[in-house]
Amino acid sequence: xxxxxxxxxxxxxxxxxxxxxxxxxxxxxxxxFTIGIGQDKQAVPQPYQDAVTMAASxxxxxxxxxxxxxxxLLIVGTESxxxxxxxxxxxxxxxxxxxxxxxxxxIKQACYGATxxxxxxxxxxxxxxxxxALVIATxxxxxxxxxxxxxxxxAGSVAMIISQNPRVLKLDHKSVYMTRNVGDFWRPxxxxxxxxxxxxxxxxxxxxxxxxxxxxxxKYDATAADFSTMLFHIPYTKMGTKALRTLEGHVSDxxxxxxxxxxxxxxxxxxxxxxxYTGSLYLGLLSYLVNAAKANEELLLFSYGSxxxxxxxxxxxxxxFEKVIDQDAIMNLLNNRxxxxxxxxxxMYEIEYSDGxxxxxxxxxxKFYLSEIKENERLYKKQN
Ligand code: HMG
Numbered sequence: 001x002x003x004x005x006x007x008x009x010x011x012x013x014x015x016x017x018x019x020x021x022x023x024x025x026x027x028x029x030x031x032x033f034t035i036g037i038g039q040d041k042q043a044v045p046q047p048y049q050d051a052v053t054m055a056a057s058x059x060x061x062x063x064x065x066x067x068x069x070x071x072x073l074l075i076v077g078t079e080s081x082x083x084x085x086x087x088x089x090x091x092x093x094x095x096x097x098x099x100x101x102x103x104x105x106x107i108k109q110a111c112y113g114a115t116x117x118x119x120x121x122x123x124x125x126x127x128x129x130x131x132x133a134l135v136i137a138t139x140x141x142x143x144x145x146x147x148x149x150x151x152x153x154x155a156g157s158v159a160m161i162i163s164q165n166p167r168v169l170k171l172d173h174k175s176v177y178m179t180r181n182v183g184d185f186w187r188p189x190x191x192x193x194x195x196x197x198x199x200x201x202x203x204x205x206x207x208x209x210x211x212x213x214x215x216x217x218x219k220y221d222a223t224a225a226d227f228s229t230m231l232f233h234i235p236y237t238k239m240g241t242k243a244l245r246t247l248e249g250h251v252s253d254x255x256x257x258x259x260x261x262x263x264x265x266x267x268x269x270x271x272x273x274x275x276x277y278t279g280s281l282y283l284g285l286l287s288y289l290v291n292a293a294k295a296n297e298e299l300l301l302f303s304y305g306s307x308x309x310x311x312x313x314x315x316x317x318x319x320x321f322e323k324v325i326d327q328d329a330i331m332n333l334l335n336n337r338x339x340x341x342x343x344x345x346x347x348m349y350e351i352e353y354s355d356g357x358x359x360x361x362x363x364x365x366x367k368f369y370l371s372e373i374k375e376n377e378r379l380y381k382k383q384n
Pocket of ligand 1 (some may be wrong): 079111306
């Protein structure tokens with residue numbers, strides 16, 4: 001049975017900051033941020049937006065009534081959840097008008113969460129071929145103002161429907177994975193911002209990629225020649241480049257040039273948005289699908305979540321994939337955003353809604369939003 005991604009959708013908040021303006025405000029050479037880190041813009045969520053509202057938005061962009069009838073599983077991967085008990089998935093039930101007879105929950109393992117969701121969905125569909133699964137990656141990446149990680153922040157969500165006879169990406173069911181207890185990046189429950197050993201985290205990421213690529217080649221008797229494209233978790237676009245560079249001199253010059261060219265297509269959206277944490281690999285997939293992909297291409301996908309879990313798996317792009325992706329809607333979303341000044345971004349960063357907050361809908365520029373915090377319970381609304 002063929003199983004994989006049947007639909008893929010995306011949401012990014014309307015506001016962004018310009019990375020050159022951020023560099024100037026931090027007295028940094030802009031080339032460090034645009035070339036050394038590899039970013040152009042960074043998405044900034046409003047205080048009425050969070051992991052729940054962004055998840056609802058990305059899923060809403062692809063879900064039809066027919067999909068809803070067939071859903072048996074909903075998994076949200078996030079490390080930005082709003083509640084230590086109730087899952088982001090439970091909040092989505094009425095926002096998305098989903099049927100009750102589905103299994104819905106949240107998975108956390110840093111940026112690996114959505115891949116854990118995807119592989120769980122694969123197993124679910126293989127046992128329940130007439131059912132579909134909805135997997136959503138949703139996160140706000142926050143390190144804090146004037147920290148080294150600030151330039152690698154971002155926000156957004158990617159939603160995917162997993163089914164049999166997928167129209168976008170068939171998963172090969174070939175995968176290698178690994179887990180190590182590593183202190184490269186963490187966010188204690190008291191903190192809204194992450195802590196990172198930045199340079200160490202880069203080393204662990206690259207080491208995981210190299211280890212898994214060796215494992216994949218041995219397990220499946222594979223070589224780079226089997227793939228036209230390698231997609232990476234992209235906390236910032238230079239990071240995937242560092243992993244890709246480990247292949248230079250180990251694959252033919254032609255193959256390295258092809259992989260590099262395709263990688264550039266996969267990072268276009270990420271340069272515009274920043275880190276989505278667990279959605280980053282899938283934003284890279286979407287960017288590649290919209291900007292360069294061809295039917296029947298074989299992809300290798302590297303998922304990495306600090307802490308740390310890595311997985312390397314493969315899939316094949318399906319003929320007609322372009323008809324299933326709403327490219328116009330995605331480009332409109334990216335192109336119709338508004339630039340926020342660095343001082344406004346800094347002010348908004350400090351805003352934190354507390355109990356008793358009621359959000360005036362007239363101030364909301366999004367379909368799904370946090371409407372109220374009552375008795376410390378977050379309540380959400382949808383508007384047209
Ligand atoms: P930093 O110390 O500010 O930067 O932190 P740097 O000094 O390492 O410079 C960065 C690059 O810019 C270097 O290039 C410089 O040479 C270059 P590289 O050696 O890396 O190729 N550079 C310049 N280039 C052009 N013109 C110039 C110039 N000056 C310098 N004038 C760091 C950078 C990424 C460490 C920091 O932003 C950080 O800590 N970020 C957060 C951690 C992170 O993103 N880690 C990635 C791996 S871990 C991961 O992916 C998981 C994660 O997504 C979380 C999760 O799983 O949930 C983070």
